[in-house]
Amino acid sequence: MNNVYFKRKIDKYLEEWSLDENHLPLIVSGARQVGKTEAIRHFASLNYKHLVEINFWEEPQYKAITEDGYRPESIIKLISRINPDFSFEPGATLIFFDEIQAFPDMATSLKFFKQEGKYDVICSGSLLGINYKKVTSHSVGYKMDYEMRSFDFEEYLWAIGYPEDLADDMLEHLKTNTPFTNLEMNRYSSLFMDYILLGGMPSIIKEFVRSKTYERTFMLQKQLLVDYRGDIRKYAEGVEQERIMAVFNHIVPQLAKENKKFQLSKIAKNARSREYFGCVEWLLDAGVISICHCLNFPELPLKGNFDETKYKLYMADTGLLIAMLDEEAMYDLRSNKNLGIYKGALYENFVAEALSKSGYELYYYKRDDGTLEIDFFVRGRDELLPIEVKAGNAVSRSMRTLIKSEHYPEIRQGIKFAHANIGKTETITTFPYFCAFLLKRYMRSINL
DSSP states (O other), rough: OOOOOOHHHHHHHHHHHHHHHOOOOOEESSSSTTTHHHHHHHHHHHOOSSEEEEETTTOOOGGGGGOOOOOHHHHHHHHHHOOOOOOOOOEEEEEEEEEEGSGGGGGGGGHHHHHHHHSSEEEEEETTTTTTTHHHTTTEEEEEEEOOOSSHHHHHHHTTTTOTTHHHHHHHHHTTTOOOHHHHHHHHHHHHHHHHHOSSOHHHHHHHHEOOOOSTTHHHHHHHHHHHHHHHHHHOOHHHHHHHHHHHHHHHHHHTSSSSSSGGTTOTTTEEEEHHHHHHHHHTTTTTTEEOOOEESSSSSTOOEEEEEEEEEEEEEEEHHHHHHHHHHHHHHHHHHOOGGGHHHHHHHHHHHHHHHHTTEEEEEOOOSSSEESEEEEEEESSEEEEOSSSSOOOOOOHHHHHHHHTTTTOOOEEEESSSEEEEEEEEEEEEEEGGGGGGHHHHHHHH
């Protein structure tokens, strides 16, 4: 099973990248262990005669390859001296620099590899190193970027054997407002619950596909959390390390509260935003969390229209969020599928994850007096679309208020994700949770 490759959405991107005659060197970034290296190797095996792979973290001796400058000929000469088994055939070789955040100066060479044009170059790096920002600064104008995330629900369905056109069939239901049959609802809901419990980290998915049980997946999730905390200790120092760890450890308990706004006062009595927001940014750059900004007012544009001191934090992978719960909650979830007090937090985190993986930035709104609150907003072509996530199928009072009020002219309809089948009133469309990954495709398909 370890040698089995599961199809990922990056596969199509890499194929299209290689077919573009004017493609630039590519940097694939993302959190640790989301499958970057495996996907690039798979792509290389299908499209190149030779792969030259260098990992700057595991093989630091290769940091010497720029001693004579950044021109491809001098770099290739020094690579060959370290490993004469590498083959460099123009037009048939992919050079893969992995863990480039461990040697950010290497990015300076991308300009020259592009100018010479003999070899395709892909770099990969985990955002769990502050040095990644140096990679970006060294390669401005001479690289393309792709951020890779863990499996989304669609990729998970592919991994367990469902056909690629299943999402098209689900999308057709959304476009035509056709409810799923009872059989479909039961099956998709069950698959969705499995996905929530597992999350999308490749090692977890592979173990579940291999064993068909949760027996070892929880242990693997716990180990990933140990690795993430280890990376915080490795890359952050001093006071910042403790603050970053504190923010990380407070995400789950704060999401479980009715007021999901991240409150620094829960971390330290006199904590100030300016002292901690750099820690939030660190975790964002790490790809470990997502941030949802609170709008000043529910209107367009979204960018720039938010209060930097008010935000919600979500785990980038819901499976890892579940692995951070207490042991009793974990057992109840896996044994009885009982989401308990975390029900709202888990569904909201999942929708945040699905929207983020679809390319949306996250925004919410809560009026100061607490009388109006919307979980998320996305932009349509010429309107603002409020999105609510309901643990059951409750009435969306805040959404109805926004739609009916003349004070919000850009809001004319809304979407609710709930434990319910597809349904539509005059202004509010209801979709099951498991359809959240289709939202962007749905909006495009109906020109919303």
